[in-house]
Amino acid sequence: MIWIAWRFQRSVVCALALVALIIIGFAVVTGVMQHHDLMQLLGAPCHGAEVATPGRGDICGVLAVKLANVASYNPEIRIAGLVIAPLVGAVLGLLALVSELDHRTARLAWTQSISRGRWFAAKASVGAAIVTLILVPTAIVLSWWNGEVRGYDLFQPDTFGIAGWDLVAYGLFAFALTMLLGAVIRRVGWTLAATTILFLVVAVVFPSRVRSHLVSPTVHWSSPFATVHKGSAATQPQPFPFDAWLLVNGPVPRTIKTTPTWNDVLATQQNAFRCTSGYPHKTFAEQAKAETECYKKLDIENAAVFIADNQFWTMQLREGLLYLVAGMVFVGGAFVFVRRIEP
Amino acid sequence: MTGDDLVIETDALTKRFRRRTALNDCSLAVPRGRVAALVGPNGSGKTTLLRLLAGLSRPTEGRISVFGEEMSTSKIDLRARVGYLDQDRPLYPWWRVREILEFGRRINPTWDAEFAGRQLSELEIDLGSRVRDLSGGQRAQVALAVCFAKRPELVLLDEPASALDPVARQDLLQNITEIFADHEASVLMATHAIDDVAAICDYVIILSQSRVVLSEDLDYVLESHRLLSRGLDDGVPVPRGATVLEERRTTREITYLVRLAMPLERDGWRIERPTLNEIVIAYLRGRRAPSASSDSGLEESGAT
Numbered sequence: 001m002i003w004i005a006w007r008f009q010r011s012v013v014c015a016l017a018l019v020a021l022i023i024i025g026f027a028v029v030t031g032v033m034q035h036h037d038l039m040q041l042l043g044a045p046c047h048g049a050e051v052a053t054p055g056r057g058d059i060c061g062v063l064a065v066k067l068a069n070v071a072s073y074n075p076e077i078r079i080a081g082l083v084i085a086p087l088v089g090a091v092l093g094l095l096a097l098v099s100e101l102d103h104r105t106a107r108l109a110w111t112q113s114i115s116r117g118r119w120f121a122a123k124a125s126v127g128a129a130i131v132t133l134i135l136v137p138t139a140i141v142l143s144w145w146n147g148e149v150r151g152y153d154l155f156q157p158d159t160f161g162i163a164g165w166d167l168v169a170y171g172l173f174a175f176a177l178t179m180l181l182g183a184v185i186r187r188v189g190w191t192l193a194a195t196t197i198l199f200l201v202v203a204v205v206f207p208s209r210v211r212s213h214l215v216s217p218t219v220h221w222s223s224p225f226a227t228v229h230k231g232s233a234a235t236q237p238q239p240f241p242f243d244a245w246l247l248v249n250g251p252v253p254r255t256i257k258t259t260p261t262w263n264d265v266l267a268t269q270q271n272a273f274r275c276t277s278g279y280p281h282k283t284f285a286e287q288a289k290a291e292t293e294c295y296k297k298l299d300i301e302n303a304a305v306f307i308a309d310n311q312f313w314t315m316q317l318r319e320g321l322l323y324l325v326a327g328m329v330f331v332g333g334a335f336v337f338v339r340r341i342e343p
Numbered sequence: 344m345t346g347d348d349l350v351i352e353t354d355a356l357t358k359r360f361r362r363r364t365a366l367n368d369c370s371l372a373v374p375r376g377r378v379a380a381l382v383g384p385n386g387s388g389k390t391t392l393l394r395l396l397a398g399l400s401r402p403t404e405g406r407i408s409v410f411g412e413e414m415s416t417s418k419i420d421l422r423a424r425v426g427y428l429d430q431d432r433p434l435y436p437w438w439r440v441r442e443i444l445e446f447g448r449r450i451n452p453t454w455d456a457e458f459a460g461r462q463l464s465e466l467e468i469d470l471g472s473r474v475r476d477l478s479g480g481q482r483a484q485v486a487l488a489v490c491f492a493k494r495p496e497l498v499l500l501d502e503p504a505s506a507l508d509p510v511a512r513q514d515l516l517q518n519i520t521e522i523f524a525d526h527e528a529s530v531l532m533a534t535h536a537i538d539d540v541a542a543i544c545d546y547v548i549i550l551s552q553s554r555v556v557l558s559e560d561l562d563y564v565l566e567s568h569r570l571l572s573r574g575l576d577d578g579v580p581v582p583r584g585a586t587v588l589e590e591r592r593t594t595r596e597i598t599y600l601v602r603l604a605m606p607l608e609r610d611g612w613r614i615e616r617p618t619l620n621e622i623v624i625a626y627l628r629g630r631r632a633p634s635a636s637s638d639s640g641l642e643e644s645g646a647t
Contacts, residue, residue: 001449001450003445003449004446004449004450007438007442007446008435011437103433104429104431104433105433105434105435106433107399107427107429107431107433108429108433108434108435108446108489109450110398110399110416111397111398111399111422111425111426111427111429112422112423112447112450112451112493113419113422113423113450113451113452113453113493114419114450115417115419116416116417339416339417342394342399342400342401343399
């Protein structure tokens with residue numbers, strides 16, 4: 001049965017593998033070039049600055065232009081990374097089940113000496129194995145690429161999905177979602193449309209509503225008026241590590257019981273504004289004094305809520321597991337429908 | 344007839360698809376070793392009955408058994424004994440014929456690879472051809488080879504020769520006849536073509552408007568029906584034991600197609616043997632088979 005499942009989708013698998021290889025190749029070439037140029041630009045004699053170097057021509061400027069040219073491919077690779085997983089999953093899901101139901105070729109298999117359970121298990125397992133085989137090398141290369149072009153800072157919300165193993169989980173999720181929808185709809189076109197819409201909804205809702213709750217964020221309290229002196233200049237200190245994923249940063253009452261949110265920051269700012277309007281603040285000094293007194297009175301401090309860089313793999317693991325569990329539920333649902341289908 | 348003698352038995356079988364009733368209270372029994380024809384107009388429930396027998400769908404009500412066992416979608420051992428040729432001949436179009444046979448070999452423990460290969464080579468079908476490149480007739484032959492190569496004890500054929508040109512149709516039917524002779528399988532073949540029934544089958548089941556209206560041995564069906572003709576003014580009554588199925592009138596003559604329950608006395612009637620086509624059409628128009636001894640035929644008015 002494994003041979004049959006493989007034979008059924010081998011040409012499409014080759015096409016998808018080719019797409020993945022193109023993405024991998026492009027990411028490797030641009031990643032290496034970008035890393036090389038970045039290292040040169042950061043090293044001597046440029047030290048990251050695009051300045052003309054006497055006697056050597058404008059090496060640093062040329063390097064900066066080269067780097068910018070290579071980096072201009074980054075959005076394409078990022079988009080390709082976001083698209084490849086659902087593409088592979090949905091296409092193989094369509095082929096494994098929906099195409100058979102739509103073209104009624106399932107009747108051929110279902111009237112032979114094989115149970116629908118075995119038939120479905122072979123289809124689902126071979127499909128899932130192929131999704132994994134295509135996406136694992138893609139995920140490895142894109143993670144490396146992401147690290148190279150981001151200076152090893154993986155933890156960026158916009159590239160979280162194309163770094164780490166979640167890419168594989170997204171592909172398997174799309175595969176399972178397509179199988180479930182296909183078992184219900186039984187038409188290739190409509191299934192693809194429904195899968196695309198639902199996957200997009202999940203891809204938008206999950207990162208904005210769920211992802212930040214996967215690990216406990218760190219809350220760093222600091223005085224909103226703290227300053228750091230560097231030579232003669234005084235600046236506000238950065239209340240969170242530069243490579244962390246910042247969730248919230250702003251004034252919040254210290255008495256708050258829950259993890260501060262942007263709504264809390266907004267409410268606090270409004271309270272503080274109401275408070276300071278009761279004070280005379282014609283001059284800058286008066287305004288600063290009013291703010292200081294109100295912040296003290298309302299017990300307001302600056303809260304930086306962030307997820308530290310070392311939580312990256314924990315988040316990846318948890319998010320990936322959520323997608324995989326959902327995928328398994330979908331596959332189970334698809335099997336229930338397949339058992340009931342009268343083709 | 345005992346259960347062991349029956350290859351197919353249904354009891355009050357009903358199949359509904361939402362609001363549409365495809366089969367209604369359908370009871371029939373097909374003896375083992377017969378080549379049975381399932382005849383009926385479009386939408387009469389032939390395909391539904393075959394799919395229920397093939398284990399592709401479940402009855403809404405009633406019972407369906409094959410070889411004395413209840414058929415269901417999960418009975419692999421039972422399904423292994425049943426070959427099914429779907430009317431759409433669902434073969435993978437981009438596969439090569441050789442791969443289709445390999446598909447059959449891998450999922451059927453009783454697969455007869457030699458038979459399948461020989462069948463197709465005798466028909467000069469290239470095993471290296473893709474299914475989509477085959478003609479309709481060749482595709483039907485490949486589907487038939489797959490159906491028979493699993494060595495089924497019961498073969499269900501759904502319109503095997505439909506949509507084929509006359510030559511391909513003749514070749515396919517010839518092939519089916521030869522395979523029947525070689526295999527000791529029971530066969531149930533749905534068809535519109537009454538000529539096919541007469542050429543191949545020895546048992547006939549007529550379905551009309553989702554109900555079984557006749558299920559009998561073909562020879563018995565031919566022997567138990569007659570055309571009785573007389574002049575319009577003769578006034579001779581229809582003989583005792585004859586049930587009128589159909590009445591035809593011309594300006595001078597009246598003809599009845601009757602079913603006989605006992606030997607016929609001539610009594611002034613001109614008696615002829617009807618063709619199977621005439622009998623089937625009479626049943627399809629009248630819908631219900633009268634009981635053999637009953638006089639409650641569909642059309643007895645004016646018969647005396």
